[in-house]
Amino acid sequence: MDCVICLDEVDSDHGSYCCSRCRFIVHVECATKVNWYSVIESVEKYDDDSTSLSEESRDSYIVIGRNEEGKVTKIRHFCHERDLISSDMIPEEYKFCDGCTSLISDSFYCCSECNFFLHKKCVAFPRKQHFWLHECERPVILVAGNIFKCSYCRRICNGFAYDCPRCGINSCLQCATPYTLTFEGHEHPLFFLYMYERSCTGCGEEISEERNPSHWFYCCGICDTSAHLYCVVRMGEYPFIKPGKIYKEGEHPHPLRFVKKMYYYPECFECGVPCQDLALQCMEPGCEFIVHWECACPSDLRE
Known part of the structure; x- marks a missing residue:
């Protein structure tokens, strides 16, 4: 295997540091070249329930159906209320993954009743895991339905996140597997x-x-x-915010949805400037409320 720091091959006969849970491995010299490590004097505290990963806690989905060949055709994912159907046909219209928020360009699972899509690689992310760059010894938990700023790439995202309840870090899926x-x-x-x-x-x-x-x-x-x-990954100012997802915060009394206005530019209710690119639009019939995301973005996500 190759060292994740310098990309040169690691000869185990000359010593290395590696993870027992994944393929993370580094040369001894690379691991100690920068101050990104800590010395563990006792491993006893890593054997308690808070740091362990049972097989039951890892899976983020269950299999609902298979075809005659044994291939999975239907699953139930923890983040969606309906079953998801397997597909290898790339949509003709642009569709974005609800997990990583990237364009659907390979095999995926989708909901037959709404605009919910997941890459098959994003479905495979475990519900709980030890994060490769997480300095806290606790496992991180896969969460959905929030908008957050990634602690590593500092991009605002409304897809899946790995969250640490202890130290408060949030990681987008791009940074969770950056090799x-x-x-x-x-x-x-x-x-x-x-x-x-x-x-x-x-x-x-x-x-x-x-x-x-x-x-x-x-x-x-x-x-x-x-x-x-x-x-x-440059795709506009907010490449990791999926249009169509619901925004649950703010003072507006009705639910809001992320939209990207490409042709018709209504005026922002906050600043009066036409809403080009990313905006929040009211889903309530008869309500014409729309606001730039820049105008509605909470201060803690701007920092």
Whole structure:
């Protein structure tokens, strides 16, 4: 296996640090090169119920139906009230995953009665797991239905999050599995790196060891391409907010829905400027309330 810090192969005969629960492995030199570790003098506190992961606690869905070949055709996911049906047919219209909020471009599960979609890879995320970059020893819990700012990439997201009840971190699914990333604009996989000195192909900014910790980046091991996470997934100002999802906060008496206005631009009830791109629109029949997300965004998500 390759070291997740430098991407060079790890020879176990020369020592390494690895995780017993996943494929995370680093050279001893890479692990101690930066102050991102702590010394554990006793492992007894890691054996209690709060840090253990039973098989029952890991699965986020149950299988409801299979076909004659044994392939799963229907599941029930913890975050949705109805059963989800398996499909390999890519929708003709743009559809976005309710888990990672990215475009549906491969096999997925969907609800037959509403606009709920999940990549099959997002369905597989466990309900509870030990997060690879989580300094707290407690497992993180998969939650849905909230809007949050990722503690790592600092992007606002309304998809799934891994939440730690103890230390309060929130991680989007992109940051929960950042080792490799496939991107339709590049033919090779991009690898996540901790330490690297190069210019971002997307924005031209110098990438160095002293960079802002929110500016994680990816590098292609085949060609000379490096990019910040933000530049790789750039899809407007809020790439991780799925249109159509319900916004449950704010002072408006009716439920609001995220929308992206592409042609008709009604005026914002808050500032009076036409609502282009991301906005919140009232779902109540007869109510014409609409407001820019910029005008409605809570202060704690702006920080």
